[in-house]
Amino acid sequence: MTEIDLVRLQSEINAEVKKRRAAGDFPLGLERELDSMFARYAPAGTGDDFGEVMIQAETLSFVHADIPTASRIAPLVPVKKMLRKLMAWYMRFLAQQVTAFAGAITRAVRLLGQRVDTLESVTVLAGRRTLSEVRERRASPDLDDWTDLVVSETVGAPGRVLHAECGRGALLAAAIAAGADAYGVEPVDALATDAAGAGLDVRADDALAHLQALPSGALGGLILSGCVDALPLGEVLELADRAAAVVTSGGVVIVLSGGPSAWSDGLDPVIADLTPGRPLRPQTWSHLLGQRGFCTPRIVLASSGPPPLQEVPTTTDGASVINANVARLNQLLFSPGYAVIARQP
């Protein structure tokens, strides 16, 4: 009697998918293509297109009084026809009342929809439009400084490791080379295609949407970069919620951010101005993750190069006061990128 090791089997199946994907047997975007093919035949409401649902509601809101008279028992057909004729005055009256009510309701919902559209176009949608432009404009993220940290934290993770917004996947490749079972998502198609072309399991997908689709406890590790610096606050909070849900017990979340100073420190002005969100301070991520049950999050600051404002020689008059202020200014104006590492208990 052989016991089936489901966990081992599932991991071998995942590896097989990865291998076939790299070999091109499962073309990049196959799932998405199949989904969109079937979506053509699915009715409104299976997706989230408000306009289509409204059209369906308006079509259904008309109640007609011509009750079908077909029957599997042939002699019943004339009986049904007769009954329909006799009842027509009654049915028509009822149908008109119901149609009028349903029509008023659907009209009210459509008006409400128009108001929400207006509201969205100046709030949420504005951010989404600019975000897509910003994403196309940015290069693959340079996260080389974090390679050692990511590798040491993710090797031996209790499940698959996801890098959300992995660019061309340099960090992902390092984690895989060190033995992690890792994959990535990247919203910019060109970057995702490059990564997949390099043999990495990288899916062209939005980080938050991907996390929302994952079942609880599906990941052993989660690296968040890019999205954490660009999404509006509400979606950043949702990222934190989903991270808490999808990372399994003993798993790790690593937030890699450019830090708030990235927005005043040589960043492309178009990106800086049009990005809907702003990077949080590391203490805020630490707070958010701790609040969601992660064990005492650890903050690691990037250590690249000397501080931009130099201290004065100690022999200068008032050097201690000046240097304390210089240090403070360096911290406020030029704080480096950071990593926040947090583990599920």
Next chain:
Amino acid sequence: MVAVHQVLPVFAARDASGNHAVAIRNAMRVMGITSEIFAGEVEPGARHGARTVRDVRPDRLAAVEPTVWMYHCSTGSSVADWWAGVPGVKVLDYHNITPSELLGPWEPYVGVEVDRGRAQVAALAAVADAAIADSSYNAAELISLGYESVTVVPILLDTDHLADEGVDDAALTSLRKRKRGAEWLFVSRLLPHKAQHDLIKAFAAYRLAYDPDAHLSLVGRVGSARYAEALTDFIEDLGLVEAIDVTGSVSDGELGARYRIADVYVSTSEHEGFGVPLLEAMAHDLPVVAYSCTAIPETVGKAALLLDDKSPTTVAAAVHRVITDVALRDALVDAGRRRLVEVGLPASTEQLRRAIAATLARAGISGPPALAAR
């Protein structure tokens, strides 16, 4: 003496709820308990098994002997209101109601009906003296709807005879003649929450990567005409008309032939309150690959390759593994046979006996000796 009568919205031949009710009636009668089945509607062809609720005077029956009225709930129905008014002990047996978000977009009227059904189940908590459910998944749902305690009693299935439907030799010969590659099978009504569309996606990925001669049989009558039409269009669009049979309802003999020709049973269903066809596949020594959701894990136990992710590539790779790894296939088939024993008639009848005995004891009614604790 004591009576346990059952009430269903609809009693139909070859229907899981109907078969379950018949098995309960038989088990009750063996224990010396009077038992009949009543339904709001008895479909033609099933009239020997049940009478309509219009044919019964509950007050008269209850006057003859203490009576338990067991209502089988799988949809909203006016029969539930009838049941709520009968004199005697009332037991609700919950087989689950499909969530409207899965059905509503395809069949808006059905979506409204199932919502009403769920509200009705919640309202019935006030009148039910006891509640039982096919699975702990269903039990959890009842508790969330306001039931205080729910006993799990699996569907009464004669698992020794699940593969006894016979084989249509002509159908089997024709299927054999056509067979070139791996044969996939899924048996269920064509309904959006059974997710045949996801199975088709996985099958398309499988043909692309592994076996261009593979074939899929989707057996089951149309539950949603709109969904069935979408599946047909989707299959045409994929160029898989020759590779996928959407058979509709088939005879027992043809079903037997398709079970025998199949290499693997694959389910990507989104919602199952229990999942009888999964056990039927095991009875036909078919390895089962299934998306792990709702009550499926507890129905199959350790006898299926359960997947947390049903993306087409994952399902395709899993099926490929089951078909090519003989040791795994044999292990799944063996595990399936053991699972059928675990959920077979003796075990589930014993759980039912305990549930009925406890209900009677709470109501202060003494049952026949066969119902007493063993």
